[in-house]
Amino acid sequence: MSFNSVSKPIAGLSELAADYDVILSDVWGVVHDGRTHTPAAADALTRFREKGGTVVLITNAPRPRAPIVQMLDAFGLPRAAYDSIVSSGDVTVDLVCERGLAPLHHIGPPKDLSLFDTVAERLGEKPPLLPLADADYVVCTGLFDDYGDPEPYQPSLVAMKERDLAMICANPDIVVHVGDDLLWCAGALAERYAGLGGRVIMAGKPHAIIYEAALKEAARVRGKDFDRARVLAVGDGLFTDIRGAAAQGFDALFVTSGIHRDALHPANGGDDWSVDEAAYRNLLAEAGAAPAAHLRELVW
Numbered sequence: 178m179s180f181n182s183v184s185k186p187i188a189g190l191s192e193l194a195a196d197y198d199v200i201l202s203d204v205w206g207v208v209h210d211g212r213t214h215t216p217a218a219a220d221a222l223t224r225f226r227e228k229g230g231t232v233v234l235i236t237n238a239p240r241p242r243a244p245i246v247q248m249l250d251a252f253g254l255p256r257a258a259y260d261s262i263v264s265s266g267d268v269t270v271d272l273v274c275e276r277g278l279a280p281l282h283h284i285g286p287p288k289d290l291s292l293f294d295t296v297a298e299r300l301g302e303k304p305p306l307l308p309l310a311d312a313d314y315v316v317c318t319g320l321f322d323d324y325g326d327p328e329p330y331q332p333s334l335v336a337m338k339e340r341d342l343a344m345i346c347a348n349p350d351i352v353v354h355v356g357d358d359l360l361w362c363a364g365a366l367a368e369r370y371a372g373l374g375g376r377v378i379m380a381g382k383p384h385a386i387i388y389e390a391a392l393k394e395a396a397r398v399r400g401k402d403f404d405r406a407r408v409l410a411v412g413d414g415l416f417t418d419i420r421g422a423a424a425q426g427f428d429a430l431f432v433t434s435g436i437h438r439d440a441l442h443p444a445n446g447g448d449d450w451s452v453d454e455a456a457y458r459n460l461l462a463e464a465g466a467a468p469a470a471h472l473r474e475l476v477w
Contacts, residue, residue, distance in 0.1 A: 184431065184461075184468045186452070189476045190221045190411075193430065193469075198403050199395045200225060201388070201427070202259070203412035204236035204245075205353055206435030207475055214254035218475035222258040231398050232259045235391045235410075237381035237417065239285065239318035239347035239363060240266040241295040260398045263391040265381025266318075269347040270295050271390075272380060273304065273316065280305040284333070284366065285318030285347075292318065292347065309336060317363045318347040324358075327365045334370045343376040349384065350417060353436065382414070383421030411475060413437070415464040423466035431468035432475055433457075442473075 187193065200222065205211060208218045222232045238245055242262040250256075266289075273281070273296050283293075283306050297303040309315070315337060320327065337344065346367035352359050367377045381387045396402055408427045412418020413435020422429035433441045433452055440456045450473050461467050 185470045187470045187472050191477050194225050197409040198407040199231045201233050201235045201391050201410045203418050204234050206413035207432050209252045214252040219255055219258040221475050221477040224477045231395050233391050233395045234259045234262045237265045237348045237350045239289050240291055244291050261394050263394050265347050266292050268380040268387050272345050274299050278304045279313040280307045282309045282312035282315045289318035314342050315344045317344055317366050319363045320361055323360055327361055330366055338373045338375045344370050345378045347380050349379045349381045382417040388425045415460050419468050420464050420466040429468040431471040433471050434473045
């Protein structure tokens, strides 16, 4: 695929909104930065809903929607900005429930254990969470320490491969920004495991399973089916949001100041937020997908 020119820059969502009935919006990097919500994005999504549109937040967060709603409330994101949420945590719950009470090993921080509480609500009890040597499969929601490094996990990954254990990756993101900090996500471990030849089941973007769940939720909210050609994906990740939208045949709006900001806005001091077009073309070629349009941050 050749990308000789970057996508069309636009001033705001209002330039495109009339062409779409449903927005599937990324969360981290679009509506919040890991510490607080983004008022301009909240305003843009609220205005889209006021004009009859439906907004489903679609996130690779490895937790079910209820704690995500609580987190967004704490960040100050108005509930008027969205209709519903579908997370890779929700998809992971489905995948774990399909395996019943088979024992599993969890890789991830304690804050993600709410995922298994939701499983227990569905199954009546939690599947046993056991040491790696006794587990039938692995659920990876992240690193044990948010500020840790993937390298120390290599022996565990090798042990998993020796037993041919499947890994359900509850967050396919490789890295994420928390404010100005760049942290590793579960996708970094899944990438390494796949590199060893391990079996990985991805529960989030850019994979089809989470988009199908989001479309089903949008239809529920609207009370009727809708034309997939009138779905717009919004996101800041070329390898997750934009690649995933392209695979589903959706148009995409790319937020350039998110996960790729260091590459695309190398001079992001003061008012200079111009996009480095050469870097952008290289990223588009690497991702193998291009958005319909881009803007620095989601605004109306």
